Amino acid sequence: MTEVLIYDASMIKVDRYYDKNLVDLVAESVSKLNSIKPDAIILANAYSETTVNQVLLASKISNMLGFSGFTSRIENGDASGGAAIQTAYYMIKSGLVKSILLIGVEKMGDFPTSYLNEITAENLDEKFGYREGLTLQPFAALQMKQYMKTYGVNYDYFTQWPLVMHKYGSENPYAYLKFQVDKKTVEQSQIISDPLRLFDTSPRADGATAVLLTSDEFKPEVKVKIEGVSSSISEFSTLSMPAVKQAYSTFREYKADFMEIHDSYSINAALILEEMGLEKGKSLNMLDSIQVNYSGGLKSRGYPGGATGVYQLAEAFMQLAGTFPGKRAQGEKGLVISTDDLGTSAYVIGLRRC
């Protein structure tokens, strides 16, 4: 059976690049990659129509890289990265394709918050939620309120996530918000949608990352293989993430040593961890005992939209290859959980150093 290996991975710091367009960001990321000529290029990107007024993006980027073979863009909102990983994994696993350059890129740092909300609101149902003028943040706020009521916790409980994420992110040179914060800063930050505050949300910014996936016919320096990919979708739910639960069920016995999860909001981190088996209503009290988001997560590393899942894969690879420049995880098995902003579309990817 064909194995899917990660040959190499690269990324640029998540940041605001006012002087660079989306294609420039890809060029910078790919130039750092120890690459071979791939059979195909798969691009993860969610919002290019609105953010850079561009379609035909996979073709344009492939052409810029001097590649003329099969190329395609995968769009699944903020879960585009996970969807692209699954697509690339299936392609190599099938045996029809031997190597794929997986690129994640997003340009979200150019805009004021109001316009950024307009872009991300495209994640909502067009028939009602989008037309009603809603944004995504009240959904997370409602999840928080229900969580607080159900488990008897107060706002204090949620401050644990940004404190830990910023501690980890401060060690990661690729992190957008590369600084530590104290509890008072979190507690007194701007209210976005009561009780959700600024530090309960993740900063949207620009980013580009590239991961070269190959079959086991190639011999990379360090052998890191993708053990499997699983995915699921669900409706929005206030106290659970059924899509994550379903996608993770395949990996329940996998016993990953560390993980990178999609913490678009602190409440998402809690709900994802609880779908993975941590005690409901107490997961954020247990951060000292698990290796989660040593990148700093979306909270501190930053949230480059549809590129996020590919960032997570690159980070997990670097952890296993021993090249991650931030806080190092112990162990041989990693897990990536890529979701959209509200966790209704989930991809779980298992990696192992062999």
Add this chain to the structure above:
Amino acid sequence: MKVFPAQIWRNKESLYSLIAGKCNKCENLFFPYREVCNKCGSTSISKVKLSGRGTLISYTMSYQNRPGFEKTTPEYIGLIRLDEGIEIVAPLTDVTGEIKDNSRVEAVIRRLKADSSNGLIEYGIKFRLVEDENR
């Protein structure tokens, strides 16, 4: 032009009258209306007009907005369980006093946004608190 008549007209049953779908095969009730049941995949779906009445499970005051919605910001957003059992997230309107848990709410039509001071207007449903439901 930011308000496009075809888009508004096409969504009139969701935005003006809360039309849901009911699967004739598995009885799944869902909003907005679609022509396929997302539980069993049946395409035998009936249109059901929801009562527009429900109970407010939770709410939040949202300080974020999108272009065109500045005048209604900040705005209360509610998690509402409609009497037919469907949960939706929708804006609240006409809130003047304290909001109590499990308040009863009803749907009303309100202006959502407009192209300009004399341009096309987009309307939609918001929910207001009902003080005395039997009155």
